[in-house]
Amino acid sequence: MPPFQRYLAWLGKLMTGDAGLSLVNGQPVAALIGSRLGNSLILAGVTALVAVPLALTLGITSAVWRGSLYDRVVGASTVMVVSVPEFLVASAAVLIFAVHLQWVPALSQLGRINGLFDAIRVFALPVMTLTFVVVAQMARMTRAALVDVLSSSYVEMARLKGASQMRIVLWHALPNAIGPIANAIAFSLSFLLGGVIIVETIFNYPGIAKLMVDGVSTRDLPLVQACAMLFCAAYLVLVTAADVAAILANPRLRQG
Amino acid sequence: MTALVSIQDLWVTARGANGTETEIVKGVSLEVARGEVLGLIGESGSGKTTIALATMGYARYGCRISGGTIRVGEAEITALGEKALRAIRGRRIAYIAQSAAASFNPSRTIMAQVIESALIHGTASEAEARAKAVDLFRALAIPAPDTIGNRYPHQVSGGQLQRLMAAMALITDPDVVIFDEPTTALDVTTQIEVLKAFKAAIRDRTTTGIYVTHDLAVIAQIADRIVVLRNGEVRETGPIDDLLKQPKNDYTRSLLAAAEPAPRLRDEDAKSKEPPLLTVAGLTAGYGGLTDTGEPRIPILKDVALTIARGASLGIIGESGCGKSTLARVIAGLAPQTRGTVVLAGETLPPALAQRSKDQLRRIQLVFQSADTALNPTMSIEEIIGRPLTFYFGLRGEERRAQVRRMLDLTHLPSDVLGRRPGDLSGGQKQRVNLARALAAKPDVLLCDEVTSALDTVVAAAILDLIVELRRELGLTTMFISHDLKTVRAICDDVLVLYAGRQVETMGAAAIPETDHHPYTRLLLASVPALRRGWLEEEALAAREGKVDLSLAEGCVFHPRCPDRIAGTCEIGQPPIRTTAAGGVIACHLPAG
Known part of the structure; x- marks a missing residue:
């Protein structure tokens, strides 16, 4: 069969859940991914739980105190963090916290977790590294979106009605910034997907990014293809979710 | 009679992008008696909106009130802190902006925004405020007064929004209302309806007003007295008839001439x-x-x-x-x-x-x-x-x-x-x-x-x-x-x-x-x-x-x-x-x- 038809056949089977067999060990690719997907989702989920509120808080507060010392410090440090690649952050974190201080293990072995404290120790480094990377982006975009809304006429009107700063931000500004903020979150979380490849490899975390990297090194094409497909799908789901959120937040779009 | 609003030697400065400060209002003094409507007229850059906003103790981003005193009733606006100012804004002094379409929050219903200042300042319960808003809608000749509040701003016309904003300003029975070019963005046929509604509302409530505009013919209908501004300074002040009939200042004369363009074709x-x-x-x-x-x-x-x-x-x-x-x-x-x-x-x-x-x-x-x-x-x-x-x-x-x-x-x-x-x-x-x-x-x-x-x-x-x-x-x-x-x-x-x-x-x-x-x-x-x-x-x-x-x-x-x-x-x-x-x-x- 020509490659094009083979690809279509593979795609058709993928739709039914059959991702083919691994070329390396002959096991179904779906099973291989299934055993790792949960781990990756936990890592991404924990990171999102830490990163999203942190980023929103930083973005909103610096938009509200635009031009203040706080805003400038947050602005400068987010630019710095954005420009440092995650493998450097990860390596530096291992060097400081695992090797010198020995607070946490250098490798994330999920099999040896006993209780909450252990879990925190295992997740600390990978989550911290990923958070570092995505928070900066999200915070900057949130700030930009909110600054835009805060300089609008209706916010000035609210201020002239005697509304408090808190009310202006939560009741007037945020609902109108949900669209751009949701997009910023989706964009950053999809960036997480790229980030996990490096982070899972460095910390030897048993997720699907690590699986994909192993697949590449052993030239296990069905596995690599399926993983790539999964990342694409996750990206599309995130971006669509953001668009839906933006539509729901806007009465003009909501009512058609 | 003592003035309800008194502005003495007001200075407002704006900070440019490179940090230089320019004065945009230069030593303006004016007074508004209770029940009087004062017109502030001038071209763009004359400082008319800046002065009107300063009356509420508010300066736009990058601007600050750098000198002078503003008194409204007993309150000395220029001496108040942010919290005390909040208690006055929307309660004692209310604002009607130029573009109603931009000044209504697109993601909240009209009613929620109209009664907002009443709820913030606690002048009425929510049910009372709603009832009052509907009365105001009726007084301002807004169509479908009982249901229009449930709509979103993009669903009503510009002329209606402008009147809805007047209702928003009047909901707390403020002492002073500031009208900032409220009909400039409207078509003439809509403008006349809005002006009539404003005029009736002002008359019925004996509202004290500051009406900002660049249009002499509009202000002649609403104001009792006019202050002519140019480049942040007062050029001429006087009752409206005097100003229209015997302008003393050259600039006022040029404004008058431009307002009634003479036929240019021979x-x-x-x-x-x-x-x-x-x-x-x-x-x-x-x-x-x-x-x-x-x-x-x-x-x-x-x-x-x-x-x-x-x-x-x-x-x-x-x-x-x-x-x-x-x-x-x-x-x-x-x-x-x-x-x-x-x-x-x-x-x-x-x-x-x-x-x-x-x-x-x-x-x-x-x-x-x-x-x-x-x-x-x-x-x-x-x-x-x-x-x-x-x-x-x-x-x-x-x-x-x-x-x-x-x-x-x-x-x-x-x-x-x-x-x-x-x-x-x-x-x-x-x-x-x-x-x-x-x-x-x-x-x-x-x-x-x-x-x-x-x-x-x-x-x-x-x-x-x-x-x-x-x-x-x-x-x-x-x-x-x-x-x-x-x-x-x-x-x-x-x-x-x-x-x-x-x-x-x-x-x-x-x-x-x-x-x-x-x-x-x-x-x-x-x-x-x-x-x-x-x-x-x-x-x-x-x-x-x-x-x-x-x-x-x-x-x-x-x-x-x-x-x-x-x-x-x-x-x-x-x-x-x-x-x-x-x-x-x-x-x-x-x-x-």
Whole structure:
């Protein structure tokens, strides 16, 4: 069969859940991914739980105190963090916290977790590294979106009605910034997907990014293809979710 | 009587991007007595809005109140902290902004926003506030007062939003209301309804007001006293009649002169006898594709016909959305036409821009309303004016520069603007560059689309003078699109009135003072505020508020709003066309007189 038809056949089977067999060990690719997907989702989920509120808080507060010392410090440090690649952050974190201080293990072995404290120790480094990377982006975009809304006429009107700063931000500004903020979150979380490849490899975390990297090194094409497909799908789901959120937040779009 | 609002020696400074401070209000002092409405009048940059906002202890981002005292009642605004100011804003002093569309939060319902200040300041329970809001809607003559609050801002019209904002301001029974150009963005026919509603609300509540505007005729209807501002300083203060009849200050006099533009055409300018240069016939245009019957799905213009004699000027007048800009765009080839012909000097022009020859393109030039968006901000003035010279005439180098200088001369611009960018010029100068760019192509026909509406009155008057001068010097033929009857009357030979894409009347500009007009023309004429007190009360306009229905297939388009419509006649059949004694052409079912 020509490659094009083979690809279509593979795609058709993928739709039914059959991702083919691994070329390396002959096991179904779906099973291989299934055993790792949960781990990756936990890592991404924990990171999102830490990163999203942190980023929103930083973005909103610096938009509200635009031009203040706080805003400038947050602005400068987010630019710095954005420009440092995650493998450097990860390596530096291992060097400081695992090797010198020995607070946490250098490798994330999920099999040896006993209780909450252990879990925190295992997740600390990978989550911290990923958070570092995505928070900066999200915070900057949130700030930009909110600054835009805060300089609008209706916010000035609210201020002239005697509304408090808190009310202006939560009741007037945020609902109108949900669209751009949701997009910023989706964009950053999809960036997480790229980030996990490096982070899972460095910390030897048993997720699907690590699986994909192993697949590449052993030239296990069905596995690599399926993983790539999964990342694409996750990206599309995130971006669509953001668009839906933006539509729901806007009465003009909501009512058609 | 002691003043309710007293401003003494107010200074406001703005900090520029490079940290330099400029004073935008320089030592202004004024007082407003209880129950009085004070008009603050001036051009853009005069500091009128800044002063009004300072009364609420508020300065826009980058600005600060740098000196002086402001007292409202017992409260010394300039000495209060942020928290105390919040307690006064929206409670003791309320604000009505220029653009209601921008000042309503798009994601909250109207009711929630109208009663917000009552809830913030605790002047009423939610149920009481809602009931009060509905009463206010009724008092302000807002349609469907019981249900309009449930809507979102984008679902109601501009004129209604402006009145809803007045309800929002009055919900807490404030001592002082600040009106910041509340009718500037509205069409004249809408403006008059809003002004009437405001006037009634002010009278019923004996509201103390500060009314900010650039329009003398509007303020003459509302205010008791006027303060004339220029460049952040008070030029003249006085009761409204004194100021209108015996202005003491030169600047006030120039404002008054600009408010009543004198006709600029003289008898020897009459060009109507010349052969027609531009003839448009049966022009129909719209967008959204065609229906089965070959009509545009969303019609904009229907069967428009016009002729402009060589060297003459035709004014196109109508409210926003009537299709007047589309007409210019279709003639210029920028927008597609469904049917009809555009003939220039005996030559039928192809409908689309791409099919027209370079020379056909050159002969019709369009001048856009907003020079800010029409001029490329990264190009120098020389490049902007030079481009058509290179494109149409292949001029380069010194030759081109000489021609650009000539264009600058023609539009009375100093030659040192050559190397500058549009951002460095004033609004009036930018509009002159915009004109010079069009003139550089040596056009036969100049289509001017609202070229003066974004400008201050005094600056706009100078542009009108320039256009008339160019017509005399170059024999230019112009189509002048405007929503302002006074402007059109001042510089045009003929006037075409558009309503909902239909041409309802065509007449000589001299026929405007006559009484035999289409009902819509009458409504337009009667809606233009006169520069005297009491006009608003005398003007008994009976036109109905109504949405312009572009898709109305049967009958006269204006009948839903017409005060004189004949039931059973006007909604059926195309209105017959008749000629008036003054030579005008009217499409109306009503008999003459």
